[in-house]
Structures are given as structure tokens and as C-alpha cells.
Amino acid sequence: MGLIISHSPQETFALGMRLAATLRGGEVLGLTGDLGSGKTHLVKGLAAGLGHTGQVTSPTFTLVHEYAGGRLPLHHFDLYRLEDPSELLQIGLDDYLASRGVLALEWAEKFRDLLPRTTLWLTLAHGPDDTRSIQGLPESL
Numbered sequence: 281m282g283l284i285i286s287h288s289p290q291e292t293f294a295l296g297m298r299l300a301a302t303l304r305g306g307e308v309l310g311l312t313g314d315l316g317s318g319k320t321h322l323v324k325g326l327a328a329g330l331g332h333t334g335q336v337t338s339p340t341f342t343l344v345h346e347y348a349g350g351r352l353p354l355h356h357f358d359l360y361r362l363e364d365p366s367e368l369l370q371i372g373l374d375d376y377l378a379s380r381g382v383l384a385l386e387w388a389e390k391f392r393d394l395l396p397r398t399t400l401w402l403t404l405a406h407g408p409d410d411t412r413s414i415q416g417l418p419e420s421l
């Protein structure tokens with residue numbers, strides 16, 4: 281799992297699109313990194329790559345946004361404001377995990393114990409200017 285440097289929001293989006301092409305359904309993507317490190321941009325690319333045409337906004341106030349109608353359903357979580365693990369179970373995490381959709385969870389590290397061992401962890405970090413590093417993407421990307 282190499283470290284990829286993105287030089288622009290567009291490049292991060294394009295990486296999300298390329299990652300989407302590798303997904304078969306049932307994957308759990310754990311996105312970790314500070315505010316502004318590009319997690320939502322990566323998910324925007326994922327959604328576009330899966331064929332979801334609607335606008336992807338940060339689901340900060342809704343916990344989970346669901347995108348249907350693409351090649352695979354995408355369930356986009358933002359766990360920034362969530363504190364209690366039981367709330368995540370209450371909104372049906374286990375049902376999402378059992379589905380054939382793709383789960384992309386921002387701030388997933390807060391609830392690591394609730395996520396499968398097969399979770400693909402992607403770590404984003406700020407670099408100088410508009411660069412962002414992304415750790416954990418498949419080498420072949």
C-alpha cells in the first residue's frame with residue numbers, strides 16, 4: 281500500500297474514480313484524516329466512478345447519505361460528530377455491512393472496533409499548498 285500524493289482537489293476526485301473501478305460491492309472503506317484533508321472529495325470521486333450522478337455533499341448533519349442507481353449502492357458516513365458507538369449500531373450499521381453496497385466512512389477510526397477486519401483503511405493528510413497524501417490505496421491504482 282503506497283503513499284500517493286494528490287496535487288489538487290481534481291486529482292483526489294480522479295483517484296476516487298479509479299478506486300471505484302476496482303470495487304465489486306461489500307467493501308468497507310475507512311477514511312481517516314484531519315478536516316480538509318480531502319476525504320469528502322475522494323468520496324465524490326467514488327460516487328462519480330460508481331455512476332451516481334447526484335451531487336455529493338458532506339453528510340455532516342445526516343450521518344449517512346445513500347446513493348442508489350449507480351453500478352453499486354454507496355453509503356457515505358460522516359462520523360465526525362458521533363460520539364456513542366451505540367448510535368452507529370442504532371442507525372443500522374450491521375445491515376449496511378451485510379449489504380452488497382460500498383461503505384465509505386469518514387472518521388471511521390473513532391469506531392474501529394465496530395468495523396470488519398477487512399476494512400480498507402485510507403489515511404489522508406495535508407501536505408504543502410494543495411497537496412494531500414493518501415496512504416492505503418491499492419498499488420495498481
Ligand SMILES: Nc1ncnc2c1ncn2[C@@H]1O[C@H](COP(=O)(O)OP(=O)(O)O)[C@@H](O)[C@H]1O
Nearest residue numbers: 286287288289292315316317318319320321410
Ligand atoms: N489535493 C487536494 N485534494 C483534496 N482536496 C484539496 C486538495 N487541495 C486542496 N483541497 C481543498 O481541501 C478541502 C478538502 O475538503 P474535503 O474533501 O471536504 O475534506 P474532508 O472531508 O477531509 O474534511 C477542499 O476545500 C478542497 O478544495
Ligand SMILES: [Mg+2]
Nearest residue numbers: 319320338386
Ligand atoms: Mg468530509
